[in-house]
Amino acid sequence: MSDPRFTTLIDQVRTGAIDRRTFLARSFALGISAGVAGSVLATTVAAQDASPAASPAAAGGLSPENLGVEGVEHTTDTSKGNINIYSSWPLSGASEQIGGDSVAAVQFAVDLWGGAAGGYSITYEALDDGIAANNGAWDATAEANNATQVVNDAEAMAYIATYNSGAALASIPITNEAGLAQISPANTAVQLTKDNPANEEGYPEVLYPSGTRNYMRVVPAxxxxxxxxxxxxxxxxxxxxxxxxxxxxxxxxxxxxxxxxxxxxxxxxxxxxxxxxxxxxxxxxxxxxxxxxxxxxxxxxxxxxxxxxxxxxxxxxxxxxxxxxxxxxxxxxxxxxx
Incomplete structure (x- = not known):
């Protein structure tokens, strides 16, 4: 964070001169890691939310009061400890916009609930499984490294990954052996979850060495x-x-x-x-x-x-x-x- 250009970006997002997506996009262009950029956004949002004018509830928008299950009060207690959630998808090149927007969306959801759930504080870190020199295209080694990093974090609860179906082939076996929940917002390849005559032999079972499914997706195959x-x-x-x-x-x-x-x-x-x-x-x-x-x-x-x-x-x-x-x-x- 010693780059003066990044310091300028931090000042701009904190004063509202640029929005969060622009901040993320310009940070990644400077070579700033998603984790560092995300942590700056988290502290910035927390400071902004301290003002009632910046609160979604004050603006009549989304808030814990009008989301979730009716009659179940959201608690901001964090006495039980911390939970980390991670995401992994390309964040540069042709994926800069959709990747940056997706990071901002996850962070927005965490911030909306006050960074807390079930008595735990929630921390979010965005990982990049793309290669900037290859127009941001996903890379199997990068994705495997990301998954390995996450399963080795004792406080990790969920892995929001991946964007590309091919990348999921690299990470699902890793998270499956560790028993970590992996949830994809975008994977569509049939063989990740379904038997199909067109699948390569052994799929999808080969992706789940533990014998228990840990991977979910929220889009049609x-x-x-x-x-x-x-x-x-x-x-x-x-x-x-x-x-x-x-x-x-x-x-x-x-x-x-x-x-x-x-x-x-x-x-x-x-x-x-x-x-x-x-x-x-x-x-x-x-x-x-x-x-x-x-x-x-x-x-x-x-x-x-x-x-x-x-x-x-x-x-x-x-x-x-x-x-x-x-x-x-x-x-x-x-x-x-x-």
């Missing part, structure tokens, strides 16, 4: 998303032919496979199914090859960090919107993609 996308393409758009591109990762390939299977079962014709190279400088040759078979729809099954924006641009250079629709999954719901 790709057997629903991929199927819904295929149904929309065939029945909604009336697209009789399709070409599928995927990023060759757990999420992208798995979702693409579900799309393909469902689309063909509906009567659609698959003109191509292949992985694209995320490190390629351009995709004009690939785009031209696809344009030559004239699919009614192209489905890009990928995450935004893996050059999907460039792929879309090159596809559009040779295929007009009125001739070919281009679709993508939730992995592309990101301002950086736009």
């Amino acid at each position: 790709d057997d629903l998303q991929g199927g819904a996308s295929a149904n929309f393409a065939f029945n909604g758009l009336g697209a009789q032919t399709a070409y599928v591109l995927h990023d060759n990762q757990t999420y992208g390939e798995g979702l693409a496979t579900v799309f393909q299977t469902t689309y063909e079962s509906l009567g659609g014709e698959m003109l191509g199914f292949e992985a694209f190279n995320p490190e390629a400088p351009e995709y004009l040759a690939l785009a031209t090859k696809i344009a030559n078979v004239a699919p009614a729809v192209v489905y890009i099954s990928a995450i935004v960090n893996l050059n999907a924006s460039k792929l879309l641009q090159d596809l559009r250079d040779v295929m007009a919107p009125e001739d070919t629709a281009i679709m993508g999954p939730d992995g592309l719901i990101n301002q950086a993609f736009i």
Whole structure:
């Protein structure tokens, strides 16, 4: 925290010159760890909340008084000790906005309840499992290291992770052996929790060496998303032919496979199914090859960090919107993609 630029950011967020998301984004750009930035935010919010004008309840917004179970009073007692909760997802590159927003959302929830629950104080720390030099894309080693750090914390109660399904493959076995609850706000790969003919052999059981499930997710899996996308393409758009591109990762390939299977079962014709190279400088040759078979729809099954924006641009250079629709999954719901 000796960087004068970071000191300036701290002053700005404490005086309200910048908001919390901007503070996090600029802190990460300076190389400040999520833990340090998060701790500054926590103390800042606590100081701001000491003023009634800054209180959500005073503003008529969310508060412990109008959340939770009716008739159950929220207690701010912390006499029983401390509980740590952690999160882990990419926080830089193409993931800077959605990662930073997610950190701010968790911190907001903790602050909203006064950093206390069940007689314990609640401390939150955000970890980064992405590689800035790789446009913020997740990294299996980084994720495994994060999970190991958390399970070795005796005060850790929950691990909010991961954003990317492939990263979950690295951490679930670690948290499972330790008996630590892992909750994902975004993982969609089928094999993380469900038996499916498309799964690699042994999944999902191989992820749970203890024999007891510890992992949960709060979003639908790709057997629903991929199927819904295929149904929309065939029945909604009336697209009789399709070409599928995927990023060759757990999420992208798995979702693409579900799309393909469902689309063909509906009567659609698959003109191509292949992985694209995320490190390629351009995709004009690939785009031209696809344009030559004239699919009614192209489905890009990928995450935004893996050059999907460039792929879309090159596809559009040779295929007009009125001739070919281009679709993508939730992995592309990101301002950086736009």
